[in-house]
Amino acid sequence: MTTIKIIEEKKHFSLTVFFYLLCCFFIAFISLNLALVLTLFILLYTTIVTGIELEGNERRQRSFFSILGYTLHFKWKSLPDVKYITVVRRLRGCVNCSENSNNVEATFNVNFALNSTQRYRKLKSFEEANTALEYALKIGEALNYKVLDYTTPNRKWLR
Secondary structure, three states: OOEEEEEEEEOOOOHHHHHHHHHHHHHOOOOHHHHHHHHHHHHHHOOOEEEEEEEOOOOEEEEEEEEOOEEEEOOOEEOOOOOEEEEEEEEOOOOOOOOOOOOOOEEEEEEEEOOOOOOEEEEEEEOOHHHHHHHHHHHHHHHOOOEEEEOOOOOEEOO
8 A cells, every 4th residue: 555645734843833932931020821821732732744645556545633742543544536747836026037047946836637628636746857756656656656857947757
């Protein structure tokens, strides 16, 4: 049984979380109980992980939610009618840029192509093309789908 876990969002201990903890420290001078509750909430928030699991043999998916290492799985649903997997380059923060611009920031989305009218379902985003392509190939191999590289103007089938 081939099961792939796709983590959609993971909270990280970032500068924002540090700022909130610093605020809690100052709130502690006003109310210790409030500061403890806020600190506990922020630390729990950083442990939340959400995502989906894909099962290749059964062609099904389910969502999951995890906090402090305890995972809650939702019901299995059948996969939509997926034709192939694409890796697409998306330009960020650019108004008058061409697709050939290499000096523009971009993200690389791994998508399910659902039908011939170019409807997509985003699975995950990456900062680097190679990482996105490796991920798409891994999913394509596990679920037996073709993979289309759309990161450059010259599209090509990878699998």
